[in-house]
């Protein structure tokens with residue numbers, strides 16, 4: 001998987017985060033919809049904001065963009081407070097919140113021009129650039145009311161990118177898209193993260209989606225932070241990954257593995273020619289040699305990665321995801 | 323300054339790019355032509371009217387076609403805030419580096435411009451139509467009267483447009499805003515002969531009466547009415563702005 005990190009090394013820890021939430025709360029009535037939430041997003045990261053329905057994702061994003069007041073705490077964008085330095089902070093942000101809404105009786109181009117007139121520096125060259133980045137050329141002069149949802153999502157990203165934001169915030173960007181559309185969107189975002197070099201915060205409850213796109217996830221539930229963790233690009237990133245071996249004779253394989261130092265073997269799936277073990281990369285050549293010497297035929301070796309969904313269910317108690 | 327103009331340009335395009343924009347415009351032209359023709363055909367006291375200018379000075383105020391200008395302007399602009407909420411485009415609008423105050427001001431400016439345009443269309447259409455009947459000329463004094471009556475008509479329209487604008491910002495409902503605006507233009511003709519009533523908005527809005535039938539209530543003058551109107555307009559705008567600025571946008 002190619003991620004921004006491969007082309008843009010993560011900044012040293014000292015750099016100011018593009019987005020910083022400091023103990024942010026939203027209180028409506030007597031209810032704390034978002035409760036003391038803190039996390040950072042740094043340059044080059046694609047971070048997933050995960051949580052079950054009603055967790056407070058949209059509410060958090062609304063606070064970040066100044067649409068609703070922050071009851072407690074503060075949101076800083078590139079060091080500027082969204083509360084006390086609204087214009088300086090928001091100018092760094094491009095966002096789609098819930099659905100991308102446009103003036104339906106205007107063309108996509110006219111809608112982009114509306115957005116451009118609200119910035120200080122967007123030129124018609126920049127508009128053209130964004131249009132070609134998102135492949136919007138054909139639909140450009142059609143009225144937005146004739147757009148499919150996928151086209152509207154793309155136009156939404158186009159307007160968000162216009163003013164070269166440092167931070168792109170997308171609330172459910174794949175909402176209502178078909179599998180092909182979702183894939184297309186994901187590819188766009190990755191392309192954009194590289195070509196525009198920005199931090200992206202994506203909220204979603206589509207976990208496989210987040211897993212394939214993000215470098216890190218922030219999980220919230222009932223407005224509170226549950227966990228925050230990196231997602232390995234391409235692997236679990238663990239030192240001793242769990243491996244599933246498909247062999248002709250699992251019993252013999254098990255004996256061999258148990259004789260090796262440091263390797264733990266477990267039974268694989270019932271009725272299948274499988275065995276599961278944990279081993280570090282350095283141990284693998286010796287492990288394979290040993291199996292071959294014992295004349296065990298190896299068909300496959302795969303990593304038994306827990307899907308993000310499994311972990312998500314574990315983090316959030318599992319009974320109320322979408 | 324440039325930013326402000328571009329915001330107003332945005333608001334203006336939102337008003338005028340709708341296909342429905344042409345409905346009030348063509349209605350204005352049609353009604354102006356029809357009213358002029360009917361008056362010419364069926365009115366008995368036309369002897370005083372010797373030119374298009376004389377005709378216009380009688381028609382541009384609220385007692386003439388001014389009320390109709392106000393109604394069309396209210397219908398055209400009452401949704402300028404509410405519709406952003408209804409369409410969800412308010413999010414698109416508020417997450418730019420423009421303050422809510424600037425956006426609110428640009429919207430109000432566009433509403434005033436729209437009212438100005440409707441007044442202009444009314445004037446031009448009536449001038450064209452009446453010119454054929456009374457001749458296109460007019461004396462200098464008559465043209466001054468036209469200007470004055472047009473200004474009175476404009477004040478009348480803008481007051482009710484401002485009322486509807488505020489209601490739209492407060493309730494986020496285009497329907498309620500139009501309803502209140504139109505109700506306002508109707509209450510204008512209602513008169514309560516009590517002293518307190520001179521401080522109410524309605525008897526003060528039609529300034530043309532000072533030149534024709536005189537003050538609606540004792541103690542009223544054109545200066546008095548202008549002060550009352552200014553106070554109400556400021557109240558409407560401050561109320562609308564306060565709510566617009568502080569609102570949580572869901």
Ligand SMILES: Nc1ncnc2c1ncn2[C@@H]1O[C@H](COP(=O)(O)OP(=O)(O)OP(=O)(O)O)[C@@H](O)[C@H]1O
Nearest residue numbers: 028033051052053054055056057058059060205572
């Ligand atoms: N204006 C409001 N008044 C009262 N409660 C609200 C308000 N806005 C949101 N809530 C509540 O706050 C909680 C969080 O809502 P929010 O929309 O942020 O969730 P979400 O994580 O975006 O959910 P979803 O995945 O369904 O989009 C919900 O329980 C919702 O009912």
Ligand SMILES: [Mg+2]
Nearest residue numbers: 057058059171
């Ligand atoms: Mg949501």
